[in-house]
Amino acid sequence: MPRHQNRGAAGGRRRASHSMESVLTEAVALLDEAGPSALTFRALAQRLGGGVASIYWYVASKDELLDRATDHVIGGVLADIEAIEPGDDPIDDLRVMSLTLFDAILVRPWLGNYFMRNTDVQGNALRLYDTLGQPTLRLKLTARQRFHAVSAITTVVVGSAVDLGQEPPQEVLEGAVGRDEFLGRFAATWRELDADDFPFVHEIVDEFDGHDDIEQFRAALDLTLAGLRLQADA
Template sequence: MSAKQFTSVWTREPRKTTSPGRTREVIVQAAVELLDEEGLDGLSMRKLGAKLSAGATSLYWYVANKDELLELAYDEMWGELKVPDPEEVGWREAASVLAYSMRQAMLRHPWAASLVGRLPALGPNAIQTAGRMREVFAAAGFKGMDVDYAVNTLNSYVFGITLPEIAFNKAMAGHEYDPEHMRTMVRRAARDFPDMLERVNMDAYDNPDTVRAVAFDFGLLSVLDGLERRLTT
């Protein structure tokens, strides 16, 4: 059995522009806008061509298929992440800003959640961000493979807490949120666990975004505390 060959839009040189005003950058920006509006299921070469007043066939000069287009759009999301210089603000502050900007970028572009682990993040923005993340944890004092493990730990935390949030937002899209109904559901589900109900702030269900923001902050601080602890053991 022959091994499957790895392919990526980033493994070949981009083709030159053939139409005035239509570059690969313009096409990718239009794709991101379409993805933000309609999600992954709403993206097609036909719709993208219509948005750009171009035939779908002409777009294949710039990208070989839809997956290549998604790779390009995915890298645009990575380009929105902020990673301050750890030498200026300290490694914990730099890691915190990165984590928050990663969460916000994914919430702005929820379609990207379905691409995590599915498409390679080999674009210039993703590679630059990965390099700067390594600088953050190297500045903290991690060495060798521990730098990569620390990067993976932070990534896993942000992805792990943000992906369910995106899924919930998608499920609730177009539906009016009833906080009183949610409180009733929680009380019913936890009726056999009174200690749990005592600790649940039922008023928080008036604003689930606040609950998620507080939870994200708590978890992030805990992750950073744990990573910092490893540096002293």
């Protein structure tokens, strides 16, 4: 395991010289460019201009690599969230923080799959969890209610993110097919279902067609927050 930060520039031109920073940065770049399936040790090594086994000096396994890469970008999100100054309404603060987190996941859908998986490695995620919980301390709730409230919120965020992270069939990732057309195809299938057999699907298919992910998330979040406000005012 690495002890110090790598403090020097590269040596000669035969051997590569990495650093935790560069490993994570390139890993994130791979994830951003082509999704989780593109992040392999061989691809990462090539990008770093080194050998495969070298990566194992910084990271004990692929799981840890993913955890650390996730925490690496969560660090940035954490800074954004900590920069939010508390307002009058704690629940409003919760809302802004959650939306900030969700925005970050929207840009990097893979985040949802690894976020908060292992707080031992993901120090920033733990800190984010705490920051997200702090507004609840200003609400009239029991400790258990606070715990459940923040769990509920992260559940909504992660749950929505997982929906998103469902690597789209590679067609939209390559840009060959737009997301709207992708949704439209499903909508078309649904519309052909018998209206008596599937009354609800029939009712909402137009809403599903071309729906906005952020709006859907905000709706789910607001339901939870409305419930929470009710609880805090009781």
